[in-house]
Structures are given as structure tokens and as C-alpha cells.
Amino acid sequence: QKMSIRGKVSDEAGAPLYGVNVALQGTTKGTVSNDKGEYSIDAKAGDIISFSYVGFGVKKVTVGSLSVINVALSPENNALNEVVVTALGISKEARKVGYAVTTVGGEQMTKARETNVAYSMAGRVAGLNISGTNGGSGSSARILLRGMASFTASSPLIVMNGVPIDNTQRGSAGEWGGADNGDGISNLNPDDIESMSVLKGASASALYGARAANGVILITTKSGKKGKMSIDYNLNAVTDQAINFTDYQYVYGQGLNGKRPTNTTSALNSGMLSWGEKLDGASTIQFDGKSYAYSAVKDNIKNFYRSGSSLTNSISISNGNDNGAFRLSIANLSNNSILRNSGLDRKTFNFTGSQKFGDKLKVDLMFNYVDELNQNKPQLSDGPMNANNINFLATNLDQNVLNPGFDATTENGNETQYNDDIYVTNPWFVVNRYRNDVKRKRMISAITAKYDFTKNIYSQIRLGYDQLNDGIFKITPTGTAYSNGQKGGFDELSTASTSELNADAIIGGNFNLVKDISVDVLGGVAIRKNKYDRMAIGGGPFVIPFFYSPLNVLSFNRSYDYNEKQTNSAYYSVDFNYKNQLILSTTGRYDAFSTLPVNNYGIFTPSVSLSYDFTELANSSKLSYGKLRASYAVVSGEPASPYSTSQYYSVGSAIQGTTTGSFSSTLPNLFLKPYTLSEFEIGTELKFYQNRLGLDLAYFNRKTNNEIINGSLSEATGFSNQQIGTGSTQNSGLEALITGIPVSTGKLKWSTSLNFTFISNKIVEINGSGSDQQQLGLGTYRPLNANTALIKGLPGPQIMAYDYVYKNGKIVVDASGIPVQAAERTPMGSVLPKFYGGFNNEFTYKNFNFSFLIDYRFGNKVLSATNYYTIFRGLNQMTLAGRETGVVANGVTADGSANTVNVPAQTYYQNLARRISALNVMDGSFIKLRQVTLGYTINPKIFGNTPIKAVEVSLVCRNLFTFLKYTDNIDPEAGFSPILSYAGIEGNSLPSTRTYGFNLNVKF
């Protein structure tokens, strides 16, 4: 007997939920709740009604005799949600989706936050690998989804409320130094983020075309809800502390060849060399002419870096009625880096609004404004003006002796040198004098208009515009030792404008083809335009000291960069749906890229995916949900930059009135075509015991063809780089997410999730020659005796380093008693992990909640410049052996006889470091306790009739503890660049930090 069931759907607090999907299981019947949370549906006893809503757990109720069924939905443990946002911002029921999607709720990013919101995703999503940059506040993230998909694998496409936004890396450090100027995602205010969905596979992202080859991260911002006006205030205050990973020798002190300094020059020449005598506390001369105790100084890192701090205040107001809703937020982040005189100030303003015009037209608007000042972005890696050389002071040299870093007695405040390398700037001079301010003003805006022609046919027009205005103010200060006449110079005053415009129009509909088979159809066109325009002036030396104007210089230089590109696309998507159990989706997309040669610019890429819900078929009481999915997709890609398909010539600066000219040392390629990435994926989602236990498993295998590579060339070819279109990478993997709710009583709930990813990667082809001996050099580290490279047949990127030479298992030593370097560099392993993931646990007990996140990475190598320098400079514990007696290497000479040559320790270890770079290749595996939060929600009842509705206080901590690592003296995660070329290369960046603080959230 059919009856009309009606009721109300609310959240746990009793607030009505609007738009909840109410479906009769096993049928196509369904409805949604109205603005009062009310619904009605026809059913009969024994039918199962399911209630699903974004961000809430699905609730299934079996119809009994009652005709009123009121339901309260519980906020979802993120892994179990039933509705997912997919490509183009279309929400789909998870069971209809034939590929892997994982959503992370915004609350994960707001409590224990970092200055780049992307870092908060680390460890939370199977397949997602996030590496930070130790570059100071607001530094970039290297986000790799499912390993290294291609030679140029980089951040997934970031889409905000349906519109792609810019996530360009604004400059990073290389082996010769540089600063990390941040990326696009780091500008966002985590308080504005409702959720982030990760579309992992190619078919998930097929509708985004080229830039989705690395996957897609969909950001949905918070929006106004219908109901009463609400105000939300959040205060987050945290402090950062430098973590000291060093474990140096403190037996011997500063000096050369076993002798302590005897005069200021030898002290200067050994400011970073600990090859002296046994530390004995005796008064010993230092570079400044004064004498200090010759004793160990172990707290230089602690004392040189300060406690960093971040204070974020954000407030939002939202409201809504039947026809529309809005949310407006303002936030301010005020950050001090652990490096003195450096920090980040960010103001964000976010507005989202939605308005209906009649029944058919709905318009959504979003404005997100960011005003950011990153003060004194620190120099990293092995270049001048890098304060982090504090790490390498001789064992008895107190960092405070270097303070203030300049000579206060001279007019120009000349830098005080403490070592003999003029390019190793006095760290105190850096913090007291250097300026490198990076500014950004950014407006991300999107407007969407959706018009329903009929109940089943709609069209939508969307326009997204992301405009970024950047400025850099960078000087070499007056007094800098290496500068022209120690007068300094104006490095850069620049303004750059970047814009990304996306416009698309789609039309779609939903039809019943025949009984039990319905079809969703969608077709659209899109256009994307990018422009970049930068002007910079600079010059030197300064005429008037300390007057840091670009007009106060003896001679000027200028530069102007401009580039522009456009992609035109058309696409379709057709989903066939059989009884909501079997869904076949196909998409197709045509892209035309302006960056490619005219006759090669277009490409069509298809995808197909299948999803099968076998829950009913299995008919098991234990299995609450079961789905199988499979997909195949192709996406395409273009060169990173325009103008690479023809040879250009440019005019240079004149010399004594004679014009000069040149051309780029990157070889153009007239025959480039779009590259492709094809992927096969198969997976399953299983949920047991009323969703208490879940498993999401995916296997993927993908391969690229015709990859466009900017490969290094020997300068003997006349060029130093080339664009080639012959690369191919194969990447496969298995990712799993296991979720569980081991305990769920009225008062105590424990939910847990464990994810892991195995990646198997192989470089299939590089230069198209088919030869087995192909390699493509990527980055190097400054000692220059090792590098990273792509090697055909091996996982990318490999560390290439010089090993020892062995004879009958013994190290071969030359006539001078020092181990012989292998004839060539050999692959030492990939810098990317083979196995990684996270383990997250959340507990709630009454009003308390507690969570911790552990993440881990295994099977990756690190190339450590720090290790090289600690050996070369006598800081490494390994250099203790033979300090006073000399070293007789345990090895054999070329003829096989035992080595007997005794080499003085400094000579031995310095040459050893110089020759055997394999010493600096370390295992980068780790297990870390990434985040811990403890929260308390104050019962709103105690506020009585005050406007306060809820208060939550949390204590938060990030990077609390390292359970396991194999790298001496460094954090295995340390790095100076987010670029894949420099992945796994470490040296001279800021120390990693441990963050503690609290978060206060008040809802009105």
C-alpha cells in the first residue's frame, strides 16, 4: 500500500536543511526538501528512503507504519559523503561517479593552519603528495597527484567555485639562490573554504582539458544559507619555532688543518670551518679581533631565529531567504617569520551571493580580493644574502658575535664579514639590512547565470576573471660586501600583471530514453585567455647611501616581459543511467592552443567511465554500499610558455654606442604538437556495517606521449636548452582509503581514516631517439658534483651522484690515500616517494574533540647540500675519525694492495666530500606526527539569550614530532624549491618549524 510519507530533515542542532536529496532506494523516484526542510514522497512499508546532503552522512530509513518520518542528519566524516562536486562544478551523487574523488572539509584547514592552505591537505587524501618549501611565510607548495604524471608534473589545476584560478609559481630558488615568492593557492583565506575536492584521475578532469593533466582541486567557498542571519568570528593565534635537526660534532673547534685561529685573518678564513683543535675553552681570537672561549656553542639556531607568530582574525556575515543568499567575510593575517624582519601580512575580502530571478534564472556571484605584503622574502639555497648560513658557523662561534652584521662606525655601515667567502653574507647583516618585499593585490571574480528552460533542460553561462597585480621591491643594501664598491644597488622594482579569463557556456538536459534508462547530456564551449605583463627597473650602485630609490643609482637597467596565450575549446558529456545502478559516462573535448604551431594546434580527447552500484545485488546485511568503477580517459597539454615555436632576435644594450643583439639560448621547436596523457583506472568503494567501515580502492595506469620538455643541452650545440616533444612517462599506482568508526556511543565517537598510495613510475622516452641511454638533466645542488635527472627506464627524477670505485668489494684509494671517484655519476634513486599516505583520527567525547594526523613517506632519496657542507666544513660527526692521527682509508690501491697512506683529516674529508657525492644521497623516508588538535565546544545553552550561538576553543599543534627519519642533520622534507626539477634537493633553506597555538570560533 503506497502512502504519502512526509517529514522534516534537519541538522543535529535542529536547523532545517534545504535541498536534501530524498530518494526511494532501488527506484528513480526522489525529491528534495524545501526551505523548511520538509519533504514528501510516496512509499510503502519496507521501502528504504535515503536522505543525502552535501557535507552530511547519508541516512537510510526503512518505512514502517508511520507516515511522518523526521530525520536529523549528522555532519559527515569527510570520507563518507555521498554527493561530490565534479568537473565544471556539477554535483553528482558519488555512486554515479566512475572515478576517484576525495573531499576535505574546510574545518581541517582552519584550526591548525599554515600560511599556505595547501599544506593542510598533506596526508589527508590518498594519492595526494604535498611538499612544502622552507622559504619563509607564504611559500609555495609542490602538489603532486598520483606521483609524477609527466616530466613537467606540477600543481593540479585549482578551480574555485567552478572557475579556474591562477596558481603560478612566482619565482623560486635554484642552486644559485633566489627566494620563494609564493604561489596562487597560498593567497586564499582558509576561513572562506567550505571544502576542497580532489579529482584525481584523468577522466575526472577530462572536461578541464589541458591543465587538468595533473588533476584538479575544486575549491568551494562558503556561502550564505537560507535562514537567519549568522555571524561567525574566528581567531587563530599560533607561534612557530625553528626545529633544530642538526647533530654536529662539538669536539673540535674552528680552524684549519688542526690548528685554531691565531690571527683575525685565519679566524675569518675559518669562520665556517671546524678543522681546528680540541675545544678547550681557552681564549681564542675571532674575526672581529676579540677573543672568545674556544668552547662549543650549540644554540645558534635557537638564538638566531626568533619565535614566529601568526594571528588571523576573520569575521563573516551571512544571510539568505527564498530568493537569495549571501556571505561576506573579511580576514586579516599578520605573520612574523622565524627569520627576523620577515613576515607576511594578508588581508582578504570574500563575497558570495546568489539570487533567483523568477523560477528559471539564478545568478551566482563571487568576489575574492586579496592584498598581500610579504616582507623580506628570504633568500634560499646557495646564493648571497642568505641568512641561513648561520647553520654552518664553526662549532665555537656564537652567532651573536656576528651581530649586528655591519660596521656601525662607518658612514656606509659596511657588512662585517665573518668568513672568507664574500658571497656568504653575514646573517645578521641580512636580517638588519636586506629588503625583498613581494606584494600582491588580487581579485578573483566569477559570475554564473543558470537558466532552466524546462524542468529538464538548462543552460549556464559563466565568466571567471582572476587578475593579479604583483610588485617586487628588492635591493642589495648599502654596505653589502660583494656589491660594487660596497655601495649596494637596486635589484628590482617591478610591477607585473597576470590575468586569467575563463568564459564558458553550456547547455544540458536530462531525459528518459526508455524505461529504466535516463540520459544526462551536456555540451559547451569555453575560451581561456592568459596575459602576463611585467616591467622592471633597477640599477646600481646607489649614489646616496641608504636612499633606496631606483632613481638613486649611477646606471640603470630595465626589462619588459609580455606574453599572451589563448585556448579555445568545445566539449560534451553524456551519461547513460540504468536504474541508478549502472552509469556510463562519456566526454569529449576539443582544444586549440595558441602556443602551438598553426597546423598542429588542435586536438580531440575522449573519456569514458562506468560505475556500477552492486549494493542490492550483493544483498548482504553487512554491506551497506558497494560500487565498482572503471574509466579510460585522454587529456592533452601544451607548452608551458608561448613563443617557443619560432626563433626570435632581440636588441641588447649598446656598448660605447655600438648596438648589440642576441637570441634566446633555448632552441625553438617548429614541430611541437599537443602532448597527451591517457589513463586507465579501476576502483571500488565498499561500505560495511551501516557505513562504519569503508574502503575506497583505486588502481590507475597512465602514460604520456609527445611530452614537451625544456631539456638542457650541452652549450657545445650552440644552445643551452631545447623544447622537444618526444617525452613519455608511465605512471601507475594503487591508492586506498580505509575509513572506520570503531566507537560510536552517545558520548564518545572515534572515527579514523588511513590512506596510502603506492606509485610506480618509469620514464619511457626522452629525446625520441629510441636509445636506451637517455637522460635529461634537471636540477643540481651547489657543490655541483651531483644532480637530478630523468633517466630512461627508471623512475623520475633520479639523483645522479659519484660513488666509490670498488675492487673485490673494497674501496679503491688513489696514491694520495683518498678514495677514487667513480668514472661517472650513477642513478641513486628517485626523489619522489614510492609509498606515502596519512593516518587521521578524530575523537569526540561530550563537548571535547581531539584529533591527530600522522603522515608518512617512504622510498624517496634526498640530495643534501647540508651534508656536503657539514663534511667539508668539519661539522659532521663522521669527520671525527682520524682528526688528530690522520686518516688511513680502509681500502685498496689500484693494484689491490691495502692502502697505507695516512692523510691529514681536513685534506681527507674535504677531498672525500668533493669526490664521493653519493655520501650526500640520503633516504628521505619519514613518519611524522603532523597535526594535533584538542577542542572544546561550549554548550550554547549557557549563553542563554545572548546572541552567541556556539563557541569552540581549540588548542592546535603542527609538525609536533618526527617518529622516524634517516637523514642526519636535516629534516627529510627540507627543500628550497617547489619545482619538480629541484625536488629532493636540499640546502640552505629556513629551518622547518613546529607550530603551537589556539583557535577560537564564535558563532552569532
Added chain:
Amino acid sequence: CTDNFESINTDPNKTSSAVFNPNYLLSQSQFEYGNTGYSQLLFQSMWTQVLASTFSYYGNGDKYVPSGSFIAYQGRVHEETYRAASLSYEMQNLTKDKPEMSNLYNIGTIMKVLCLARITDCYGDVPYSQALKAKEGITLPKYDTQAAIYPAMLTELDAAITALNTSKAGPTADLMYGGNVTKWKKFGYSLMLKLAMRLTKIDAAAAKTWAEKAYTGGVFSSIDDNAKVLTDNATNGNNTSGALRVPDDYREVRWSKTFIDYLKATADPRLSAIAEVSQEGYAKNTDQNLAGDNSEAIQIGLPNGYDLNGGTTDVAKHPQYPGASGSGADVARVGKYSRPRTSVFIDRSGVNFVLTYAETELLLAEAKIKGWNVGTTTAADHYKAGVKAAAASLAQFNTTASGDASITKAVTAMDAFLTKNPLNVSSTEASLKQINEQIWVATGSTFNFIETWSNWRRSGYPALTAVVYPNGFSNGTIPRRIPYKSTEASYNPDNYKAAVASLTGGDTFTSKIWWDK
């Protein structure tokens, strides 16, 4: 709607070959070839004991111990000079079908040979026949043996000079000769002479043939023919001067004792022209605006192989240490040693010498001594002309030098000096020794250190004593080669491996290149 793609994908700030003037590549190629900066200061200037330094950054050169970015500097000649060659080669690509620009095309060949000669002289076997041809699809060029490179360079050079036509337009952006094709011809033959003489040890017959051909063609005839490249502090300054003006370098780079002692031994009038002792004390030593004292009597060269570290190799331990300059806190420990005169040598708008008339005269003196058919002028007269020209060339460094009283005085005094110190013709060896010592002085005092080093390796003169210092990279000997650029092992691995395999002694500073047998 893709009609505008071609215009979108056209760089608005650069031009195509249809619009660009290939002459501009010549000036850039010359500038990049000439402007070697640190790469010659850190290595050859001190290996040849022309300069010396106690500063550890110069350990590479002064003491054959690695310091600073040692490995990076090994690759400098490779990357900078191939780039210079590439600019000339591209200029040739743009002019090869333009008969009206045939002079520019042939000058391109001369520039390319000039560049490649330096590269092979430093590293030995290097890519030559397949070099610079990435645009033609050769991205992994094979290394040619130096034995093959030299004849090829000489043949190409000969053809290019022959094809130069003085009745046709000369280059319009020429930092060496201002477009004078006649001077380019002389330069071509002078370069041929220099390359010919490189072969004296390994293939005397070929050396003779090519030297005679060069002489017949017409080499430099005065210092007006000197090949030197202009620089400009306002835009593209002199890198060597720039490097030496870095405060530490300025304070601690000095003329070598070997070099100053040689000049003093014969009371060479050039001493006052090139050397000065800075004013007393650390502050004045550091002040780049203060001229030093250039009187002959007080000039002292700094011995190579010493430091300021207070140990056994501290310069104060040298028996002839003159003591520090200044007193109290204002002490410059190497302040009493002679430095290159700032006003002459350390000008950011100063020229970079490439090849001088002094060198061609001295090489002709050697050819004459060897009895080759290079005209009737005696070896002694070539010698005289060469040494005189070397002194006179100092005035060409910059505008200050051209009016410098000490240089003028030295030039005037050269005749008397040469009368007193004529070429020693008592034996072939004695003549060769003296001629090549003067090439050492001529190239050293014009800061053309890579050439100084090559000629020392070729001739064996002057007889230099290697410094003794711990931790060296060349087994206590003066380097005779530079290891290949470190990235060659990954960017051109197979060819690099083959090249290293044919080196006796491996890819080291001590292996000898072909002509240095």
C-alpha cells in the same frame, strides 16, 4: 575563432630574421668572447704566476686548491665561449644567402675559429665539426680530437680570410675594428699565425707551413691593429675589472713575485707603468679611489702559494716578507705588495685584449729563429718590435691609460732598454726562452691570461716552479688542462665518456692535451 592564434603567439618584443640586423650578433659575440672575468682570474692568471693572491677564493689559481665555486668555474670557458661562437654562427646562418653581407659571413667564420681555439686549448678534445648545430638537429655533438680540430680550424680560417673583400661593406656593429675589413684580414692572418705556432711541439712541419702562409698573407703591422673588444660600464662592463673591484679581490690580488722579479731583473721600464703599492694601512688599501705609489724601487711581487692563516704557509713566513702596511688596527697584511695599477687595469669600461701586434712580432721572432720562411726581418728586430709594442699597448686599456705619464715614460724608455737587453741569439733555446718570456709579459700585462697559459704550456717558458700547498687538485703541478664542464656528463653522456676515455690521465687538471705532448 582561432584566426588570431598566430598573432597571439608572436612575441611583440622580439623580431624575426626578416627584420633583424645580423650585424648586432657580431658585437655581442665579440663582447662575450672577450669578457672572461673570473674564469681567467681564478685559474690562469695565477697558474702562470702573473698574479697572486692570499685570498682563499683564489686558491684555485694561486695554490691549485679548490675553493669557491670551483667546479662551476671549470665550465665557464665551455659555456661562455660556445655561446660567443653560437652568436657568430647564427650570424652566419642569417647572412649565408646574402652576398652583399659576405664579409660579415666570413668574419663569422673567423670569430668561430677564435672561440673554438680557446675552447680546445683549455679542454683538449671538444665538439667542433658537429658543434653549434642544434638547429640542424645535432643535439649530442661528438667530440673531435684536437689533432683533427687544428687543421680544420686553420683551413676554415684560411678560406674565410681569402674571401674577405675590402671593396664590399664591412660589419656595422664591430667592437674590435669598427668595420674595417682590411684590419679583419690582418687579424685573420695573425690568428692563423698564433694557431700555427701552437703546433710547434706536436707537428713542427704543419706549424711551419701555416706560419709561413700567415706571414705571406699579412699579419699585424702596428699596435693600431691590436684586436681588443670594447666594454661599457654603463651597460656591459668589463667583467675582469668588475671582479677585481670586489673589495676582497681588490685588497688581496697582487702581481706575482715571479712576474715582478722578472721585470726587475732587467730593470724593465714597464714596471712603473703596471704596478703600484697602495697607500699605507687597511682603509687606504681598500679605497678604490686612491692611486698607489708606482715608483720602481718599492715594487714587490707577492709570492704565489701563501695565505694569511698564521700557519706555515702564512705570507709572513716568507723570507722576504716586507711586513704589513699600516699600524694599529689599520693593518693591511699584503698592503706592501704591488697591485695592478687601478687607473690602468681596473676600469669597468676598459678593453679586453684578444690578440696583439706584440704577440705576432714575438711569434715571428720565434719562427725566424726556427729558420722558417717569414721574411727578411731578423729575429732580433721582430723581438724588439714585439717588446716595444707590448709596452705601447698598455696605453690602449682605457682613456686614462692613453694619457698616463708613466706609460708614456715606459714606452719612451723601451728603446734604451732593448738596446741593453737585446734578443739573446747565443743559442736557439736561449732565444726561444727569451721570446716566450716576453710573450708571457706581453699577454700577462694585457690581462689575456688564458693565452698566457696556453703559450706557457706550448713553449715551456718561463720556467715556473709549482707552489707547494696541501690539498691540491693537480698533484703539486701547475695545471695543464681544465676538466670538462661538469654537466657534459649528463647533457652529452656518450660523447663525453668517449672523450674522457681517450685522455691519458682522465678528466683532470694534469692530463695533457694533444699539442702539449
